[in-house]
Amino acid sequence: MYPFNRTSSLRVEESAAETPLAEQKCFEKDDDPEKTIFASILELSRTRDSWTRALSSGRRQTIFECSWRGVHCVSNSFRPLLLFFRLLAIFPTRLDGKAQRKTGVTSYLKYFFFLNFCVLAVLLNSYLVNINLWLIANYENKFGLMHAATVSCMITGTKPVINTFVIIFSVLKFRSHERLLKTVDMVDVCFRSAFHIVPPLKMYKIVFFFTICAVVGITFALKVVEFISTEQSLGNNLLMDSSFIIVPLLSLWNIIPLLYYHLYNHLIRFYCNTLINSLNMEHKKRHFSLKFYYEQFLRITNVQEAVGNLFNPFLLFSLAWSLLVLCLTIYFLTQPHSSLMVPIAAEQITNPRTRYLLTRSVHFFICWAAIQIVTAVLHIVVICSTGMKTNETTRQIVNAVLRIVPDANADLDRFQISCFVHKMTTQFMWGMTVWRAFPLERTTFFTLISVIVTYSLLLVKFKENEMVKPITISINGTSSSFQF
Numbered sequence: 001m002y003p004f005n006r007t008s009s010l011r012v013e014e015s016a017a018e019t020p021l022a023e024q025k026c027f028e029k030d031d032d033p034e035k036t037i038f039a040s041i042l043e044l045s046r047t048r049d050s051w052t053r054a055l056s057s058g059r060r061q062t063i064f065e066c067s068w069r070g071v072h073c074v075s076n077s078f079r080p081l082l083l084f085f086r087l088l089a090i091f092p093t094r095l096d097g098k099a100q101r102k103t104g105v106t107s108y109l110k111y112f113f114f115l116n117f118c119v120l121a122v123l124l125n126s127y128l129v130n131i132n133l134w135l136i137a138n139y140e141n142k143f144g145l146m147h148a149a150t151v152s153c154m155i156t157g158t159k160p161v162i163n164t165f166v167i168i169f170s171v172l173k174f175r176s177h178e179r180l181l182k183t184v185d186m187v188d189v190c191f192r193s194a195f196h197i198v199p200p201l202k203m204y205k206i207v208f209f210f211t212i213c214a215v216v217g218i219t220f221a222l223k224v225v226e227f228i229s230t231e232q233s234l235g236n237n238l239l240m241d242s243s244f245i246i247v248p249l250l251s252l253w254n255i256i257p258l259l260y261y262h263l264y265n266h267l268i269r270f271y272c273n274t275l276i277n278s279l280n281m282e283h284k285k286r287h288f289s290l291k292f293y294y295e296q297f298l299r300i301t302n303v304q305e306a307v308g309n310l311f312n313p314f315l316l317f318s319l320a321w322s323l324l325v326l327c328l329t330i331y332f333l334t335q336p337h338s339s340l341m342v343p344i345a346a347e348q349i350t351n352p353r354t355r356y357l358l359t360r361s362v363h364f365f366i367c368w369a370a371i372q373i374v375t376a377v378l379h380i381v382v383i384c385s386t387g388m389k390t391n392e393t394t395r396q397i398v399n400a401v402l403r404i405v406p407d408a409n410a411d412l413d414r415f416q417i418s419c420f421v422h423k424m425t426t427q428f429m430w431g432m433t434v435w436r437a438f439p440l441e442r443t444t445f446f447t448l449i450s451v452i453v454t455y456s457l458l459l460v461k462f463k464e465n466e467m468v469k470p471i472t473i474s475i476n477g478t479s480s481s482f483q484f
Helices: 010-014 021-025 037-044 050-056 079-087 105-143 148-156 158-172 174-195 201-229 238-281 290-333 352-402 411-425 442-467
Strands: 471-475 478-482
Touching: 079 201, 079 238, 105 148, 105 158, 105 238, 148 158, 148 290, 148 352, 158 174, 158 238, 158 290, 174 238, 174 290, 201 238, 201 352, 238 290, 238 352, 290 352, 290 411, 290 442, 352 411, 352 442
Parallel strands: none
Antiparallel strands: 471 478
């Protein structure tokens, strides 16, 4: 039989005396010389989960059991993030290492209080939605629908609506979140045992919290400048006093799901690149069989499928509201009577002092709307780019497998290659997609860009047609108007 078809690693065989029993079981295989090739192919077609059985020790474990036992895993490194999410009432999960099924009074009280906390967060955003609707109605009655103040309130008013959806969907996806963390932990244990490498989780967390601090700092600074410029004072209105906390909190609810999705895509690409680098090293010396690589490839695809199950509603909703905000902004900018520098005229507000303060407030409304527009653009760019990179990196695994195809007679290797190719043809089911409606590829990104550009050009063309003055021609004392 071809020597490369063995499922056990040559490296593991050389260091069998130093390898723990749990890791040796992951590579064991019955080497029966009388086994036919057909029987071997049937056995290879079944993906074994001996790593899971060896690590679970015959009993159920929670996703954080390895963390409280002192074992390095992804969920253990993500504990600060998960605790921060719990404080914001999004992406809930259990942070203890006790039994998975708990029936004590304490566990029910924790779930009850957290559910009430999520309800309070939803009620806060619903209350802000009602206030924004009241402001939009007042500005529309006073200045019109396409006024800068009205449009700015409409754009910024989407923020609490988005937050309400994010909180509700993250609570409903509680099981999917735990399943994702459990799947990532198992992949991390397998890759750490086989390749002796771990992802740079510390750097990921630093970038994550740095981005959060930047968002909070920008929104808080703008709110302070608005408070001083509009000559407001503390103690007059409870809502205005609490806005220094509410405004950065609304921005965090908007941006955290996007950062969390981007973080998991970075993690998946790290595992894909590790597998690709190991496959490229097989040209020098064979360490693992193709069956081993196929099993690791299946684990990576399971992580991608778990990420899709958790973030699919968020991706579809994010692209929808981002396109809506951009289209509304483009429609307002292409209107012939839109004014940004002087949004309130003297005919609308006769009192100069009131007109000055209200104009400054509208200017800050425009600044908040600009931040929301930038957030919408970031959602489109980040979702399309990170999903596209993940899908392309996953396809590079198959290219690396094809580069190590031996020239000798290796039926089992060719069978494993056909398994790789067949699995890749079903990428639309487990890869980075938008709720399996369309995959996140380069064509998706350029399609969205082309839709926005086409919509802008049409509105600009309509605006130019409205600004064209009719040509008057006098014939025999009669005047006729023609417009081209």
